[in-house]
Amino acid sequence: MKNILTKNLGYKFLSLLLAIVIWVTITNYNDPYITDTIEDIPVSIQNENEVEEKNKMFEIESGEKVSIMVRGKRSVIDQLRASNFTATADFRQLSIVNAVPIKVVPKRSTKYSVSDIEILTKTPEMMILTLEDSGEQTFRVDVDILGEVAEGYYIASKSVNPSVIKVSGSQKQIAKIASVVARLNISGAKESVSVNVSPIAYDTNNYPVDSTKIVYSMDTVQTDVKILPTKEITLKITQEGEAEPGYECTELLSKPEKIRIAGTQEELEKIGSYLVLPYDISGMKQTTSGEIDLESYLNEHYPENGFILVEESKTVAVTAMIEKLEEKDFWVKTSEITFKNIPNGLKARFRVDGDVRLRVKGLSDVLEKLTVEELHPYIDLSNRQKGTHYISVGIDTRARVQVMSANVSIELVDEAER
Numbered sequence: 171m172k173n174i175l176t177k178n179l180g181y182k183f184l185s186l187l188l189a190i191v192i193w194v195t196i197t198n199y200n201d202p203y204i205t206d207t208i209e210d211i212p213v214s215i216q217n218e219n220e221v222e223e224k225n226k227m228f229e230i231e232s233g234e235k236v237s238i239m240v241r242g243k244r245s246v247i248d249q250l251r252a253s254n255f256t257a258t259a260d261f262r263q264l265s266i267v268n269a270v271p272i273k274v275v276p277k278r279s280t281k282y283s284v285s286d287i288e289i290l291t292k293t294p295e296m297m298i299l300t301l302e303d304s305g306e307q308t309f310r311v312d313v314d315i316l317g318e319v320a321e322g323y324y325i326a327s328k329s330v331n332p333s334v335i336k337v338s339g340s341q342k343q344i345a346k347i348a349s350v351v352a353r354l355n356i357s358g359a360k361e362s363v364s365v366n367v368s369p370i371a372y373d374t375n376n377y378p379v380d381s382t383k384i385v386y387s388m389d390t391v392q393t394d395v396k397i398l399p400t401k402e403i404t405l406k407i408t409q410e411g412e413a414e415p416g417y418e419c420t421e422l423l424s425k426p427e428k429i430r431i432a433g434t435q436e437e438l439e440k441i442g443s444y445l446v447l448p449y450d451i452s453g454m455k456q457t458t459s460g461e462i463d464l465e466s467y468l469n470e471h472y473p474e475n476g477f478i479l480v481e482e483s484k485t486v487a488v489t490a491m492i493e494k495l496e497e498k499d500f501w502v503k504t505s506e507i508t509f510k511n512i513p514n515g516l517k518a519r520f521r522v523d524g525d526v527r528l529r530v531k532g533l534s535d536v537l538e539k540l541t542v543e544e545l546h547p548y549i550d551l552s553n554r555q556k557g558t559h560y561i562s563v564g565i566d567t568r569a570r571v572q573v574m575s576a577n578v579s580i581e582l583v584d585e586a587e588r
């Protein structure tokens with residue numbers, strides 16, 4: 171029996187070895203060992219306070235992500251992704267040249283064994299930092315409006331609370347900040363808005379400063395935007411005072427002729443569609459231009475209504491057209507002059523019949539077209555008593571003219587007297 175087991179022992183050992191080699195070969199053929207590169211594995215930071223406790227701020231110059239070359243069976247390697255690895259940089263290992271070793275390990279999984287994965291290389295091997303002194307600065311917070319309110323509405327005011335905020339970070343990052351804004355989209359809004367938004371820091375080129383490298387004293391700020399309805403108002407300029415004697419204001423022109431104001435719906439309904447603005451022409455004797463302060467006028471005459479002028483310009487330009495008055499003589503017969511308001515029991519008669527000269531003053535173009543028939547001259551005898559009177563002749567015409575002094579002698583006698 172012993173001879174059977176030991177007979178041709180060398181051949182038997184060789185056969186066993188060959189069988190093992192064939193088995194390994196077949197196994198490797200079906201699931202061979204391969205190498206592959208896994209890229210963009212994010213590197214997390216450990217013990218960050220090691221730097222902060224030294225009153226320093228850091229910026230990562232390189233090493234935020236790492237790529238590795240791994241080796242293992244194809245069945246394992248083919249299913250690996252960046253999410254299957256953990257990469258860390260422990261700031262306790264920070265060197266004097268501001269470099270931190272990057273450590274990469276496979277995550278545990280039910281689909282493979284960690285020991286089946288061999289990490290051959292990693293690139294980069296170090297996270298490189300830039301250390302700077304930490305800084306803090308206070309900035310005013312501005313409200314940045316995006317979009318347009320609905321047609322017929324107006325942004326009456328905007329505010330933010332708190333109005334200032336502290337921003338901390340490295341001095342390099344703080345120096346980049348040109349403004350801090352609270353950005354709010356009000357597209358199509360028809361009513362006031364109040365929301366909490368995150369502040370955003372911008373540089374001088376209006377690009378956002380990396381929010382991961384700075385810290386705000388408050389995560390959000392309250393932003394309030396007051397939105398009011400608007401109304402179009404027609405301006406009516408009225409004359410106040412009188413031009414220099416012998417001159418007349420022929421027209422008052424305004425620019426703009428219409429304005430738009432904002433207010434509550436109730437108050438807008440009260441104001442109507444017209445706004446009457448007085449313009450003083452006292453003593454003027456030539457065409458003159460001036461301005462009316464619309465904002466002051468609204469505040470003075472409607473202090474409780476809180477109207478807001480929507481226009482960019484807060485004034486209305488007014489032009490007073492001033493022309494010199496001319497004189498023209500008209501001759502009328504006494505028979506064409508009417509007596510008005512004759513006292514009871516009396517009758518009126520001219521002491522001298524004939525033609526009466528009426529000197530009329532007015533604008534040249536009006537006088538040029540005016541006729542005697544349009545004057546309708548008259549004498550008013552109101553409160554007169556019996557006897558002789560010298561009375562001015564008046565005219566009753568629609569033309570914008572005035573009669574100069576033209577006195578005639580009138581006698582009031584008893585009706586029965588011939």
